[in-house]
Amino acid sequence: MTTAESNTIIGVGVDRVDGPRKVTGAAPYPSDFSYDGLAHAVLVQSTIAAGTISRIETEDSEAAPGVLTVVTHDNSPALADGPITPLGPSPPTPFRDNRILHHGQHVAIVVAQTQEQATAAARSVRIEYQQSTPILGIENPDAAVLRNPWGLELHRGDAEAALASAEVVYDETFATAAETNNPMGLFATVACWEKNRLTVHDCTQWPVMVRQTLAAVFDLPESDVRVLVPYLGGGFGAGLRAWPHVILAALAARLVDRPVKVVLTRPQMFTSIGHRAQSRQRVRLGSTKDGRLVAIDHEGTSTLGVEDFNIDPITMTTGSAYACPNVATHDRLVRLNIASPGAMRGPGKVEGNFAIESALDELSYELGVDPIELRLRNYAEVHPQSGLPWSSNALRDCYRVGAERFDWRRRDPAVGSMREGHWLVGYGAAGVTFGSYQAPCQARITVERNGTALVRSAATDIGTGTYTIATQLTAELLGLEIGQVKIEIGDSDLPPAPQSGGSGLAMSHSAAIHDAAGNLVRAFLDLVADDENSPLRGNAPSDVGCAAGRVHLLEDPAAGESYTEILARHALNEITADGRADLETGRGDSATSAFAAHFVEVRIDKDLGLLRIARVVSTIDAGRVLNEKTARSQIIGGVVMGIGMATLEETIFESATGRIANATFGDYLIPVNADVPDIDVIFVGGPDSFSPVGIKGLGEIGVVGVAAAVANAVYHATGRRFRSLPITVDQLL
Ligand code: MOS
Numbered sequence: 001m002t003t004a005e006s007n008t009i010i011g012v013g014v015d016r017v018d019g020p021r022k023v024t025g026a027a028p029y030p031s032d033f034s035y036d037g038l039a040h041a042v043l044v045q046s047t048i049a050a051g052t053i054s055r056i057e058t059e060d061s062e063a064a065p066g067v068l069t070v071v072t073h074d075n076s077p078a079l080a081d082g083p084i085t086p087l088g089p090s091p092p093t094p095f096r097d098n099r100i101l102h103h104g105q106h107v108a109i110v111v112a113q114t115q116e117q118a119t120a121a122a123r124s125v126r127i128e129y130q131q132s133t134p135i136l137g138i139e140n141p142d143a144a145v146l147r148n149p150w151g152l153e154l155h156r157g158d159a160e161a162a163l164a165s166a167e168v169v170y171d172e173t174f175a176t177a178a179e180t181n182n183p184m185g186l187f188a189t190v191a192c193w194e195k196n197r198l199t200v201h202d203c204t205q206w207p208v209m210v211r212q213t214l215a216a217v218f219d220l221p222e223s224d225v226r227v228l229v230p231y232l233g234g235g236f237g238a239g240l241r242a243w244p245h246v247i248l249a250a251l252a253a254r255l256v257d258r259p260v261k262v263v264l265t266r267p268q269m270f271t272s273i274g275h276r277a278q279s280r281q282r283v284r285l286g287s288t289k290d291g292r293l294v295a296i297d298h299e300g301t302s303t304l305g306v307e308d309f310n311i312d313p314i315t316m317t318t319g320s321a322y323a324c325p326n327v328a329t330h331d332r333l334v335r336l337n338i339a340s341p342g343a344m345r346g347p348g349k350v351e352g353n354f355a356i357e358s359a360l361d362e363l364s365y366e367l368g369v370d371p372i373e374l375r376l377r378n379y380a381e382v383h384p385q386s387g388l389p390w391s392s393n394a395l396r397d398c399y400r401v402g403a404e405r406f407d408w409r410r411r412d413p414a415v416g417s418m419r420e421g422h423w424l425v426g427y428g429a430a431g432v433t434f435g436s437y438q439a440p441c442q443a444r445i446t447v448e449r450n451g452t453a454l455v456r457s458a459a460t461d462i463g464t465g466t467y468t469i470a471t472q473l474t475a476e477l478l479g480l481e482i483g484q485v486k487i488e489i490g491d492s493d494l495p496p497a498p499q500s501g502g503s504g505l506a507m508s509h510s511a512a513i514h515d516a517a518g519n520l521v522r523a524f525l526d527l528v529a530d531d532e533n534s535p536l537r538g539n540a541p542s543d544v545g546c547a548a549g550r551v552h553l554l555e556d557p558a559a560g561e562s563y564t565e566i567l568a569r570h571a572l573n574e575i576t577a578d579g580r581a582d583l584e585t586g587r588g589d590s591a592t593s594a595f596a597a598h599f600v601e602v603r604i605d606k607d608l609g610l611l612r613i614a615r616v617v618s619t620i621d622a623g624r625v626l627n628e629k630t631a632r633s634q635i636i637g638g639v640v641m642g643i644g645m646a647t648l649e650e651t652i653f654e655s656a657t658g659r660i661a662n663a664t665f666g667d668y669l670i671p672v673n674a675d676v677p678d679i680d681v682i683f684v685g686g687p688d689s690f691s692p693v694g695i696k697g698l699g700e701i702g703v704v705g706v707a708a709a710v711a712n713a714v715y716h717a718t719g720r721r722f723r724s725l726p727i728t729v730d731q732l733l
Pocket residue numbers: 205235236237238240343344345346347500501502503700
């Protein structure tokens with residue numbers, strides 16, 4: 001069969017196939033599911049950050065109208081620990097004992113007939129604590145520190161020696177604030193037991209992992225747990241772990257012997273589903289006078305809960321981005337009495353990129369070299385660590401095309417020199433290297449007698465466009481119309497798929513679909529192998545193509561027949577084939593990465609300190625673009641998050657109590673339309689040679705690099721270098 005190289009369906013901006021269902025309210029999100037006898041549960045959270053519960057009084061709450069039960073560590077059955085998932089250990093199991101590890105820890109769950117009754121009764125749970133002094137603050141000398149926690153530290157050449165002898169040395173520290181994932185859809189779980197079988201509707205980016213976790217915690221075979229998430233109101237990494245409230249919903253449902261729904265409140269979203277860890281970094285660069293990097297030394301420290309683990313290394317791409325012979329990276333985690341951090345779009349890498357791309361900008365001024373030119377002088381022609389060629393790399397085009405579109409030539413290199421009225425104008429740029437990978441994934445395609453195809457897998461569409469690109473790809477590979485393909489995903493009972501996270505699902509899922517489509521065509525050819533009535537008999541998959549609902553000979557397209565004809569003649573209702581992708585980061589002969597460059601113009605009111613993002617141009621190399629619309633939408637969303645990180649977002653932990661001081665949309669600022677200019681997204685590059693369909697991940701490269709580009713532009717406008725995020729009005733005044 002042909003690969004989908006030349007085609008009409010792929011690449012064009014096909015509308016989201018799930019769009020009509022979403023805008024008419026027909027798409028069911030996890031909290032939309034209901035059952036007869038559904039009960040409602042509300043979580044009670046700790047109001048101290050460290051210590052123990054000495055007494056928990058639930059009598060009043062239990063006696064309140066409509067209450068079915070109140071569960072605490074006192075009366076909870078013992079639950080097993082969650083498993084170690086492919087992305088690391090589970091969060092601590094809830095209700096293990098009376099210890100409090102962070103403010104906002106779930107300490108009770110109140111189940112009632114209605115949401116209102118549960119909410120009211122939750123207020124009368126009375127708790128006495130034995131408080132101890134919480135360990136708070138990333139610089140706290142009492143905090144336990146984990147060094148090289150992931151074993152990912154890199155040592156290439158001799159960075160110390162190269163720094164000692166470098167012509168130019170740069171050495172600065174950076175700080176980024178904690179940030180909270182705030183998907184619009186409040187995370188919710190609906191749990192329903194039928195005897196020993198558990199069905200859960202859950203806001204997750206990874207139903208197979210939630211199934212694995214619930215099976216381990218409740219000691220069930222995985223086949224007795226089903227996790228459903230056909231639609232999700234955003235995730236941004238928050239749905240990459242099975243959080244304690246998911247376990248508590250299932251526990252509550254078991255104890256009251258009724259289906260139970262838990263919906264987090266917005267403030268609870270800040271303590272229950274992870275957040276981007278706070279960071280501190282030190283970057284040292286050694287360079288020649290003409291701007292060739294001889295050394296990079298990058299230390300990254302991020303925060304962690306006291307009994308949790310999280311794998312989001314800040315320094316992960318530091319060794320891959322530039323051709324530098326001597327690189328050392330150092331990773332640290334600091335344990336604090338805070339709710340577990342977790343993945344938030346581009347986790348770790350966003351923070352690391354901010355420091356490295358700011359440092360290069362500073363170096364460019366010191367050397368008097370254009371910032372883009374400095375990056376090109378250190379261009380990684382091959383993967384700098386492995387020496388392997390890139391499976392594709394259009395980063396040079398990202399810089400060239402982006403600079404043209406942005407009109408970078410108009411930039412006067414002199415700091416503070418560009419003005420418009422009372423606005424100080426600044427231009428800034430940053431580069432992005434973001435490794436792409438393929439995770440194990442399966443997909444099953446069935447072609448039915450009426451010539452339509454059904455694709456099934458446990459993948460998810462978290463708003464990214466999985467339904468749409470899987471439809472396009474299948475239609476293209478099998479020669480069908482968009483309307484002839486149906487996608488069924490978001491169900492852990494379907495063939496296993498990895499997380500929609502780490503920008504890896506599109507690559508993994510597409511590779512599995514590609515494999516399944518190939519196997520399906522082979523199955524049709526096998527069926528007609530000896531069929532005298534078939535013009536396809538005796539042909540191999542490489543001899544045929546698929547178009548207009550039929551399989552045809554490549555050398556004679558008129559010779560062929562439709563899926564419907566073949567199935568009818570053989571009295572079959574359908575043919576099904578499975579496909580799979582395996583875990584790979586490259587074929588071993590190449591390294592795969594997506595690339596981007598972001599260009600930002602800022603305007604700063606010199607009297608008021610107002611910072612406006614005036615223009616953004618983002619050039620993206622994500623290989624072949626399967627859908628111009630959904631891909632652009634991913635990048636725009638990422639850039640908006642980057643603007644939030646650079647200028648607004650900060651989760652504030654009160655230094656004495658560990659309480660999050662701004663856990664509402666009134667207090668935690670995220671960009672609104674007035675903060676966001678038109679974002680110009682340009683895709684460069686071509687099909688990647690690793691992915692069988694030519695793509696690379698693009699879910700995160702929109703956000704990576706934006707914060708540095710903004711900070712670099714602010715410096716260009718004002719001469720003030722911000723190495724700490726967010727850059728706020730009070731600092732600019
Ligand atoms: Mo993401 S943080 O890869 O959902």
